[in-house]
Amino acid sequence: MAKCKFCDKENYIKLKSPNMYLCKEYFVEYFENRVKKSIEKYKMLNKDEKILVAVSGGKDGHAAAWVLKKLGYNIELFHINLGIKDFSEISLETVKKLAEKLEVPLHVVNLKDITGKTMEDVRGKKCSICGTTKRYLMNKFGYENGFDVIVTGHNLDDEVSFILNNILNWNIRYLAKHEPVLPAHDKFLKKVKIFFEIEEELILKYAEAEGIPFTTAKCRFAEKAITLKHRAYFNELEKERPNIKYQFLSGYMKNRHLFKVEDENFQFRECEVCGMTSAGRICSFCRVWKLYKKKK
Ligand SMILES: [Zn+2]
């Protein structure tokens, strides 16, 4: 077995770019340094900000919370119980374990308490409704409880597959919107993706090296999303052209202004039902959960 580049220990991981073997200890240090550099490069976070980290039970959000706590940021955890049979129970248990290990507050919001329904009750496009729901509930909680920023675990593989999907469909409107930092506006908090430049595979190895609790349980409603295929293409390409994902993303960051469609007359307003910031008369959350019917 190949030895670590920096010491006599056996390797834990072989990095492709830069090409080197690292033992567990040096890999953890390498990983945390890369996150630190990303945070500095994109001016993502400050130590005096109150940070809410989205944790679903999966490795990405959990590793995000873990590394931020280790780097000395002021974090609390936020979890949504979607009421999905088995999956939600396992997820909640795992999230509780993480909060205990990190010794940070955990906030849990039950979808049913707010909408009267769970994801089990939704027919049709559960995945897109789930995305809308999570974004809304997290922002609302953060906004109402004095947080400055929301951190999610989206990683490099997520970003490149979303970008590729938007190129393949020429979704120009969305194509300019993949950013590591979305600034706050109206009642929307700042949103940060600390793993924007970090490969999914490295996050998994980090979570395992650090003994971070996480579950690999998958929601049974998860669509066989086309973006999963894009991930596979990228990983195939990566074998022949190491670092292609990162290069694709940095090229995108240099060129994404080309896709910016500014509508200067556009103004956000307050949702007539819930009062949160909305593009239309009623926000998408209130629309998908049909909350307007109750209030009339
Ligand atoms: Zn070593």
Ligand SMILES: [Zn+2]
């Ligand atoms: Zn609303």
